[in-house]
Amino acid sequence: MCIRDSKVTLLLATPTFLRGYMRRVDPEKLDTIKFVVTGAEKLPKRLAEAFESKFQKKVMEGYGLTETSPVTNVNIPNVAAQDKSELIKSERFGSVGQFLPGIAVKITEPNFQLFEVIKKFKPNKIFNALHGQFGEDGYIQTILESFKIPYTHSGVISSSIAMDKVLSKKIFIKNKILTPKFLTFSFSKDEKNIVSTIEKKLKFPVVIKPINEGSSVNVFICTKKDIKKKLKYLEDYKKIIIEEFIPGREIQAAMIGSKKLGAIELKPKRKFYDYQAKYNPKAKTEHIIPVDLSKKKYEQIMRISSKAHNLVGCRGVTRSDFKYYRGKFYLLEINTQPGMTKLSLVPEIAAFHGISFIKLIELILKDASTNK
DSSP states (O other): OHHHHTTOOEEEEOHHHHHHHHHHOOGGGGTTOOEEEEOSSOOOHHHHHHHHHHHSOOEEEEEEOTTTOSEEEEOOOOEEOTTSSSEEOOOOTTSOOEEOTTOOOOOOOTTTHHHHHHHHHOOSOBOOOOOSTTTSSSHHHHHHHHHTOOBSSOOHHHHHHHHOHHHHHHHHHHTTOOOOOEEEEETTTSSTTHHHHHHHHSOSSEEEEESSOOTTTTOEEEOTTTHHHHHGGGTTSSEEEEEEOOOSEEEEEEEETTEEEEEEEEEOSSSSSOHHHHHOGGGOOEEESSOOOOHHHHHHHHHHHHHHHHHHTOOSEEEEEEEEETTEEEEEEEESSOOOSTTOHHHHHHHHTTOOHHHHHHHHHHTOBSOO
């Protein structure tokens, strides 16, 4: 294994990656690792304890700014005093830890100091590049609306609807857009009868995921045999969504304003297009464009994408995620802040249709507005 052979001593990973190591890697293959640091998503305490028990490596939680910075903070391990008379406690599980040497950080509270920062710089427009909670759920949009400064992507209500997988699916169903059947699951009430409930209302396998997360964080495909085990990975969420698993082809369709930008098909080497498939180049997900669909079916998926975009009241760029199975398109969700990395799909779709990355940014900025 390259980790041991290369005598790697530092492992930086997301909790999702650690779960992969737990399932597939023998302890001796991580012998040379001295420090394990996680970031990008919350580190569940149960996972940290299980990883330490198996590999005898304590997991330290790090913190950074999504897509704009590497780790800025990290929990450092407790150490013994030089005379070994006492333990110097420096770790606080669940906190962001201490700043790394050489880093200067200014923490801005959105409801107070951010106001002052915006007042100081007086921007003409704001490009919203935030992902996940607070960035695409209507929170930051509410703050920007209060300043009446034009900003990119969707507004307060549409962002909050799209981020809420239960609410958005109800809107799809009401407007006759096909979406996988689902139920909500509460850890405080539903654990005991979960298998019988799924068998009664859905059927295995199923997909479990948080109601309001992005980037396929903590999304798992579950069978009757492993559903209870995988639910433990999500127990930090009070409530989650469980939906029927739809096999078939994974196709994504993009909109920019009222324009139907195009579609792309994904063939992940993994079970589905999960967090690692999206952000890890080594996952080697195959991107297929143009999509192998008849003209009629291609027009249909773009029409559904446009309909969902308008129903939710979106602005700027959106990406709708579909499964195509037995001649039918199932809309999984709509994303109001699609990724803009080298592996991201919207820039790739745009490039295929002759729109450069710079031009795409210009189009997104042109659509910036308030009162959304």
